[in-house]
Amino acid sequence: MNGAESLVSTLVDSGVEICFSNPGTSEMHFVAALDEVAGLRCVLCLFEGVVSGAADGYARMARKPAATLLHLGPGLGNALANIHNARKGNVPIVNIVGDHATYHLQYDSPLTSDIAAIAAPVSHWVHSCATPEEIGQDTAEAVRQAGRGNIATLILPADVSWGESPAGTAPPATLPAPSSVSSGSLQRAVEMLQSGKRTVILLGGREINGEHTLLANRIGKATGAQVMTETFPARQRRGAGTGVVERLPYLAEMAIDQLRDAEQLILLGAAPPVAFFAYPNVPSALAPESCEQLLLAGPDQDVEQVLERLLEQLDAVNVPPEVRPLELPALPTGELDANAVAQALAHCLPEHAIVVDEGITMGLSCFTATANAQPHEWLHLTGGAIGWGLPAAVGAALARPQRKVICLEGDGSAMYTIQALWTMAREQLDIAVIIFNNRKYSILELEFARTGARGGKPGPKAASSLDIGSPDMDFVALAQGMGVDASRAETAEEFGAALAAALNSPGPHLIDASITPLTWA
Missing domain, CATH: 3.40.50 (Rossmann fold)
Structure with a gap:
């Protein structure tokens, strides 16, 4: 058994069942180990921000850590925004970051970097494995350190990965019970x-x-x-x-x-x-x-x-709670705006659905409208770094494949990690993506006004920096180009019909909702 096989085997024995990956040369022995050790599902993502965001969504719904496989410091750097979101949300992740062979680092080749320094700001624990004999023990410690709510980053040099590991699989990590309140x-x-x-x-x-x-x-x-x-x-x-x-x-x-x-x-x-x-x-x-x-x-x-x-x-065990009743609004008609999307969502939301919310300003009304909808779970953007929604939906769908996932996504934030659509198609995940397509960074228009910059009113150059039209993005074409069924809605009636169709059929679907922009006058 080599180091990589020892690592994978220890992950599996410690309860880690899935690894979101974007590997490179230094990680090839880890990739090879996937065929030698049973039990670890590997999901390929086309950008490291999708890797880390998917691990976040998975861990939230599975209530245990996923692993990521990242290529050297630059790969970790590309993943940082969504690792930051997971850290702010107390979500557990085990990052496996490949590195050059220990003897190769002295040559400072083009991809050499200080991986530990890159990982430190978003990790609770960072460790570089020194020898193949130690990799199993280090892996178990990484899972233990991730626990129920931490980020653990284990750096895996290539020669540790390919070297013989006579110790083999380490005893699995065990997590302590939650601590009591004094x-x-x-x-x-x-x-x-x-x-x-x-x-x-x-x-x-x-x-x-x-x-x-x-x-x-x-x-x-x-x-x-x-x-x-x-x-x-x-x-x-x-x-x-x-x-x-x-x-x-x-x-x-x-x-x-x-x-x-x-x-x-x-x-x-x-x-x-x-x-x-x-x-x-x-x-x-x-x-x-x-x-x-x-x-x-x-x-x-x-x-x-x-x-x-x-x-x-408080001697209040017999006090009954005030419980939300089931109250479903009618399907909306007429103009398609954020409120119409929210009303249709509240009407159509399936029981036990998982809503991943990165709708930013346009999604605010959805939260209010669904208060008395069918019982469901809502995943929030905890760290504020955009580009989280589409990947988190991937992870949530893999953690709970029997439940419908609905991703509320702003058009601007979608473009940070649009590659997640490809993974949705490849894995045939049961996700309905709603793109709030208003051709603006509407949240930044709001913040421009609130900060008082230039009296709260942008000039032409500033306005151009907040506008993502010209050319308008065609999310139907983008989705179809990555294998996801997609449609465009321009009226409330069209949106209601498209949403019902997406929720009543399996597999990934995207609705490009062309909505009226909000104004902050």
């Missing part, structure tokens, strides 16, 4: 909830499941606390049957207004809320300075257990 912190939360002060419970982190929403809603009813979710939790159960909770708005001014009267803030899985960006004369911290904040549970702790214990100590 009794002191729990007691302080009970005191805050019983104080009569205006209290907000903020849910967030890697996952907000349906039971979380029901339990938190019951606590809110019993104590008068306001229950909210952070703006972009990694994974969220929504729709009919879930507990009624609010969402902290994206716009800093709106979030500050919503938290204005809060005297106490209890954080469950969520981080203290801050603005996405700094703006003139707008605070960065969204809660009032006078607001007492308690980090009751982090993303790696058992939030559900904490909520149950709170209910018991």
Whole structure:
């Protein structure tokens, strides 16, 4: 058994079942090991940003890490944006990054780079394997370090990969159970909830499941606390049957207004809320300075257990939750705009669908419209780096092939990782992609106005930098060129029909929704 075979075998024994890859020369022995060791599915992606984004989407839905296979420092560099998103979302990934043979590094050949330095800002753990004998043990440690919410990057020199590994497969990694919340912190939360002060419970982190929403809603009813979710939790159960909770708005001014009267803030899985960006004369911290904040549970702790214990100590186990009813709107007619897309989505959304949301400004109305739709799960863009949606849909579909995946995608962000369509076609994934085609970076027009640059009104050169028309992109042709069935919709009726067709047939489909741009006057 060589080093690469030891690595692959240890990954499989440690529960890693899939590897998203874009290999090069240094990784050929890893590629060869795929035919020698059973159990690891390898999915080829045509750009490293698709590799890392797909690993993120997979890990969110599988609740365990995927592996990536990347070629040297430049390959890792191309993957960084979506590794950043995974890190911000507390999503586990094991990156395997090939490197030159250890004896070749001294020659500083064209692709030589400091891989550890490139990996460090987006990794919780970085390690370079020194010998073939150690690769199995190092692989198991990488999986353990990734755990349930970390980024582990293992650098694999080519000679370690091809060298003989007499130690063979290492014992599989075992993950510790989630840590418990201290009794002191729990007691302080009970005191805050019983104080009569205006209290907000903020849910967030890697996952907000349906039971979380029901339990938190019951606590809110019993104590008068306001229950909210952070703006972009990694994974969220929504729709009919879930507990009624609010969402902290994206716009800093709106979030500050919503938290204005809060005297106490209890954080469950969520981080203290801050603005996405700094703006003139707008605070960065969204809660009032006078607001007492308690980090009751982090993303790696058992939030559900904490909520149950709170209910018991508040003597509120018999308080019924306020549950969202099933309410489906009619299919829209007339002009195709963001609201019409949202209404059609709420009408057509299948039960237990997975919605991957990178609709940016155009997708905002979809979240609101689907609050009482069929029960579903929503994956958010956690780190703000665009080009995540299409790859994340790939990963989610591979993790849960029995469920329909719907990807809400802005036209600008789609072009960062458009290669993901090819992987969808190759793997015949059950994904419906909705492209919000307004021919603009509409989010940047909004931010231009909010920052006050040039009085909030772009001149002709600035406006050109925010406009992605001329020429208009033909997403039907782009999708069909990569093997994905596609259609264009220009009216609400056409969109409703196209969406129904895409949701009622298997395989990847893309709808190029030609929608009216938003204005920020």
